[in-house]
Amino acid sequence: xxxxxxxxxxxxxxxVWEGVDLTIHDGTTVAIVxxxxxxxxxxxxxxxxxxxxxxxxxLIDGRNIFDLSYVDLRIVRQKFGVLFQGAALFxxxxxxxxxxxxxxxxxxxxxxxxxxxxxxxxxxxxxxKIGDKGTSELSGGMRKRVGLARAIVLEPEYLLYDEPTxxxxxxxxxxxxxxxxxxxxxxxITSVVISHxxxxxxxxxxxxxxxxxxxxxxQGTIDELRVSDHKRLMEFTRASEYQI
Amino acid sequence: MQxxxxxxxxxxxxxxxxxxxxxxxxxxxxxxxxMVKTGTDSLGIVSVAGxxxxxxxxxxxSYQFTSALVxxxxxxxxxxxxxxxxxxxxxxxxxxAGRVGARIATELGNMRVSEQIDALESMGFNSVTFLVIPRxxxxxxxxxxxxxxxxxxxxxxxxxxxxxxxxxxxxxFMEGARLYFFPWDVxxxxxxxxxxxxxxxxxxxxQGYFASGxxxxxxxxxxxxxxxxxxxxxxxxxxxAAILL
Numbered sequence: 001x002x003x004x005x006x007x008x009x010x011x012x013x014x015x016v017w018e019g020v021d022l023t024i025h026d027g028t029t030v031a032i033v034x035x036x037x038x039x040x041x042x043x044x045x046x047x048x049x050x051x052x053x054x055x056x057x058x059l060i061d062g063r064n065i066f067d068l069s070y071v072d073l074r075i076v077r078q079k080f081g082v083l084f085q086g087a088a089l090f091x092x093x094x095x096x097x098x099x100x101x102x103x104x105x106x107x108x109x110x111x112x113x114x115x116x117x118x119x120x121x122x123x124x125x126x127x128x129k130i131g132d133k134g135t136s137e138l139s140g141g142m143r144k145r146v147g148l149a150r151a152i153v154l155e156p157e158y159l160l161y162d163e164p165t166x167x168x169x170x171x172x173x174x175x176x177x178x179x180x181x182x183x184x185x186x187x188x189i190t191s192v193v194i195s196h197x198x199x200x201x202x203x204x205x206x207x208x209x210x211x212x213x214x215x216x217x218x219q220g221t222i223d224e225l226r227v228s229d230h231k232r233l234m235e236f237t238r239a240s241e242y243q244i
Numbered sequence: 245m246q247x248x249x250x251x252x253x254x255x256x257x258x259x260x261x262x263x264x265x266x267x268x269x270x271x272x273x274x275x276x277x278x279m280v281k282t283g284t285d286s287l288g289i290v291s292v293a294g295x296x297x298x299x300x301x302x303x304x305x306s307y308q309f310t311s312a313l314v315x316x317x318x319x320x321x322x323x324x325x326x327x328x329x330x331x332x333x334x335x336x337x338x339x340x341a342g343r344v345g346a347r348i349a350t351e352l353g354n355m356r357v358s359e360q361i362d363a364l365e366s367m368g369f370n371s372v373t374f375l376v377i378p379r380x381x382x383x384x385x386x387x388x389x390x391x392x393x394x395x396x397x398x399x400x401x402x403x404x405x406x407x408x409x410x411x412x413x414x415x416x417f418m419e420g421a422r423l424y425f426f427p428w429d430v431x432x433x434x435x436x437x438x439x440x441x442x443x444x445x446x447x448x449x450x451q452g453y454f455a456s457g458x459x460x461x462x463x464x465x466x467x468x469x470x471x472x473x474x475x476x477x478x479x480x481x482x483x484x485a486a487i488l489l
Contacts, residue, residue: 078368
């Protein structure tokens, strides 16, 4: 379980958000939505301590990750898989090697075992025949799927998705949405999705938190979202041109 | 204020690098590839720069020494000693500030702005161990080799220039070079190249590692890495000369 408690972050005197409280239960998918530039990605990077807050704490299974030593923090980070907005693939190595990368350093698997695991992950994201393609040869959707395969290769407990469908066509977005649902349901992974794509959010999430005006101004289940009369949230969903 | 902030961040990066230097397994593979990129791949350009520096030095020295009272072997002594004490290290340092420094800052800067460094950290890697240490160690280990290559090619360039212009024979050149050859001069040059290797790679890693702001930010980091590397190469050359000579 991830518990975000009274989190506050600012950059050089500019407040990003404060008083953020959110609990993410195991096996659920939580979406954090909000306008571009409201600090969604910043919040996501606090969940595995890629960024540190001004105040507050994030408890992972009861332990505040900001109090951990760097060695312990690196162990906790291995519980997370992260799909970055641009996939963040290492461009000096092939797509296959990107997925194999964590296995080579953090496991004692031999080459055959690594190949089996990498191929299993690539097949899970429908890229079983990608071979040794370089990352520059991949389309946006393929990059995201390779990024997702890399994120799950160490069998994480938590998956963090930063704008998983941004820049993708509707059909590819739906494929990514299906994969997110598959990860949560079939692999029992707890997922946190950052998005401003309400179509995607309504498909994949069970719980939604709305980041607005430098705070988490609303949170609730998808059913509660559908009947919410929160003015700013309604404006946001209406602006996304999606009829709830 | 900004200066203190930068010094603080640079010191912290170095501290983190030194602290995690024992994790050899993590950066072993990167270290060898960096040694090739920094050292082997730079030998050509540094040898060319050293060769022409030695050649020009010989021609200019013979042009300035017109008196019949000065033996021709002095040309060889001046060229070889200048190359060994100062020019081989500084010329190769300045060339590599551009070649190696710019490459390191661009690589790390791109990795930073495309979140590849965040991806490394989120997997549980220490990104400093993985990215900074192999580059700095490769610089420290390979720069002395590059220095030797520059010094040798400079002396060869000097000999050939003397032959071509008829200003000094090979025998006279080598006689002067041998007469004024002191092992400490070579040791001094090697010490300088160790320092230059560290200065160039650590500054460039720092600039790239903390790059921000997309393509423009990477360009800015690369420019700063190159300019600051050149300045600190010259500054450290002066300080080492003042302290050790």
